[in-house]
Amino acid sequence: MLKNSMNVAQLLLLQVLLAIVIHISADESFDVRQHLSTVSRYGVVKDISDNSFVPSQITDQCTPIHLNLVARHGTRAPTKKRIREFEALSARLEVLVRDAKEQKQSSDNIPAWLMGWSSPWKGKRTGGELIHEGEDELYHLGIRVREQFPDLFSEEYHPDIYSIKATQVPRASASAVAFGMGLFSGKGKLGTGAHRAFAVTSESRASDIVLRFHDCCQSYKDFRKSQKPTVEKLKEPILDEITQALVRQYGLNFTKQDVSSLWFLCKQEASLLNITNQACSLFRPSEVSLLEWADDLESFILKGYGNSLNYRMGVPLLEDVIQSMEQAIKAKEEGYASGSYEKARLRFAHAETLLPFSCLLGLFLEESEFELIQREETLQFPRKPPTKRNWRGSIVTPFAGNNMLVLYSCVSNNSSKYFVKVLHNERPIPIPGCNGSDSCPFEVFKERIVAPHLKHDYNALCNVNLEQKEKNSAPSKLSQMFSWFFSLRNAVTPAQNVEL
Numbered sequence: 001m002l003k004n005s006m007n008v009a010q011l012l013l014l015q016v017l018l019a020i021v022i023h024i025s026a027d028e029s030f031d032v033r034q035h036l037s038t039v040s041r042y043g044v045v046k047d048i049s050d051n052s053f054v055p056s057q058i059t060d061q062c063t064p065i066h067l068n069l070v071a072r073h074g075t076r077a078p079t080k081k082r083i084r085e086f087e088a089l090s091a092r093l094e095v096l097v098r099d100a101k102e103q104k105q106s107s108d109n110i111p112a113w114l115m116g117w118s119s120p121w122k123g124k125r126t127g128g129e130l131i132h133e134g135e136d137e138l139y140h141l142g143i144r145v146r147e148q149f150p151d152l153f154s155e156e157y158h159p160d161i162y163s164i165k166a167t168q169v170p171r172a173s174a175s176a177v178a179f180g181m182g183l184f185s186g187k188g189k190l191g192t193g194a195h196r197a198f199a200v201t202s203e204s205r206a207s208d209i210v211l212r213f214h215d216c217c218q219s220y221k222d223f224r225k226s227q228k229p230t231v232e233k234l235k236e237p238i239l240d241e242i243t244q245a246l247v248r249q250y251g252l253n254f255t256k257q258d259v260s261s262l263w264f265l266c267k268q269e270a271s272l273l274n275i276t277n278q279a280c281s282l283f284r285p286s287e288v289s290l291l292e293w294a295d296d297l298e299s300f301i302l303k304g305y306g307n308s309l310n311y312r313m314g315v316p317l318l319e320d321v322i323q324s325m326e327q328a329i330k331a332k333e334e335g336y337a338s339g340s341y342e343k344a345r346l347r348f349a350h351a352e353t354l355l356p357f358s359c360l361l362g363l364f365l366e367e368s369e370f371e372l373i374q375r376e377e378t379l380q381f382p383r384k385p386p387t388k389r390n391w392r393g394s395i396v397t398p399f400a401g402n403n404m405l406v407l408y409s410c411v412s413n414n415s416s417k418y419f420v421k422v423l424h425n426e427r428p429i430p431i432p433g434c435n436g437s438d439s440c441p442f443e444v445f446k447e448r449i450v451a452p453h454l455k456h457d458y459n460a461l462c463n464v465n466l467e468q469k470e471k472n473s474a475p476s477k478l479s480q481m482f483s484w485f486f487s488l489r490n491a492v493t494p495a496q497n498v499e500l
């Protein structure tokens, strides 16, 4: 018996030692900036990829004839709500440090930066805008896209040939402008950069069902609200565990809310300011991985494969993409003169646009999961680390994350003349619906990937039981007055939802 428990103790000791060794070696290669979920910078994650994937070879007989781009805006400043959260955090940290000192605890464990910390965004009264780093991401993306597809971007600019659309949100339209400046640089007559003017058009945000379908879809808004408690509950054990660990380590009485704010601060510092030795250094790599997973879980449930409505409501965008390809094929078949038809449709929007769009294409799924989705069955949640998972916010939608669908025309191919190739963050990506290849014949793409979604109608999906709604809202004079009053208020402070 005694011998046995000795063995157990030795085994435990060995495991602890092993864990420490693994911990140390993991530390060396661990770059927190690659683990910031949807707050990740494009340049930091763009080249992380699955090296085992072999892209398909497009032959000389094939030329690109049309490009669809769906991009998220670039790196942006924290929103006003988050700026306030940081000011509250600053006050909280002061209290925590003071309490620790009053308890006459040694403050050796308290990181120096944390004493007297004040938010770098303190006093800023505006938020959410595209920052310089974000401009840079989109500007260079524009240049690279032109270099990668010289055939597509050789025409003289015309708004019908290169259509550029953004949502009616400043960081998205500024992203479109930065991209266009890169795309057309050197081709105009303006200034030393030989820039040229180009048009960026937007639908009203109240009715933009192509790029802001999430914001116009009542049943989605209801779903999202109803899931809040579920998501909180799922994240809670992670936050609890990490909160306890931090309290133990630093001797400060952090609450879960504090830790949640500190994780958000870590993401902003690392992403926007390239600072990783403050808030981020409070967490060990294994803790960062768990916090990252919790964020990814949330986006999976509220914006991704977790619920079919999340992506089905993107059907108008998918229709827009397919329609642009069909037009391009028609122009090709009927031999329209070069320079007389659209060559690229470029869209600048949000994580709430890009995530569902990737889901509509079936990206980041295993092939077996693609079958499940087609049968309308639900997927399992992304697996907890250290198990690997495909659904990582830092890869799926970093700032400036994007999908490009390139339509190729092939002259000497017997089986199919048109092919669709999908690039995610500029790299070929396997499409489970195309047998895991990154390209597929246009007909197959339409049949296997697009058609199942187009059975669904946006209005039917999004308008919860219209009759019911009308009954509920039979307005009295007073409530009419209130709604008038609130609509005025809303006009003054739009975007109540936290948007990525």
Ligand SMILES: *[C@@H]1O[C@H](CO)[C@@H](O)[C@H](O)[C@H]1NC(C)=O
Pocket (backbone or CB within 6 Å): 057, 058, 059, 062, 410, 413, 414, 415, 416, 419
């Ligand atoms: C041309 O067709 C062959 C099979 O007929 C296929 O293997 C090849 O991938 C096609 N070309 C392109 C560009 O995909």
Ligand SMILES: *[C@@H]1O[C@H](CO)[C@@H](O)[C@H](O)[C@H]1NC(C)=O
Pocket (backbone or CB within 6 Å): 099, 100, 101, 103, 105, 251, 252, 253
């Ligand atoms: C933290 O909270 C515990 C229990 O509430 C208390 O005993 C302890 O003194 C507090 N420590 C500090 C540093 O405030």
Ligand SMILES: *[C@@H]1O[C@H](CO)[C@@H](O)[C@H](O)[C@H]1NC(C)=O
Pocket (backbone or CB within 6 Å): 274
């Ligand atoms: C960010 O900091 C790292 C060192 O921590 C440095 O190597 C890197 O060049 C910095 N990046 C930028 C964009 O300043």
Ligand SMILES: *[C@@H]1O[C@H](CO)[C@@H](O)[C@H](O)[C@H]1NC(C)=O
Pocket (backbone or CB within 6 Å): 412, 413, 414
């Ligand atoms: C097309 O298919 C026919 C018969 O299947 C074959 O004889 C011909 O060589 C093929 N042409 C090309 C360009 O692949």
Ligand SMILES: *[C@@H]1O[C@H](CO)[C@@H](O)[C@H](O)[C@H]1NC(C)=O
Pocket (backbone or CB within 6 Å): 433, 434, 435, 440, 444
């Ligand atoms: C995928 O593979 C199966 C069997 O190997 C084949 O029947 C099917 O046509 C392929 N689909 C595509 C899109 O290549």
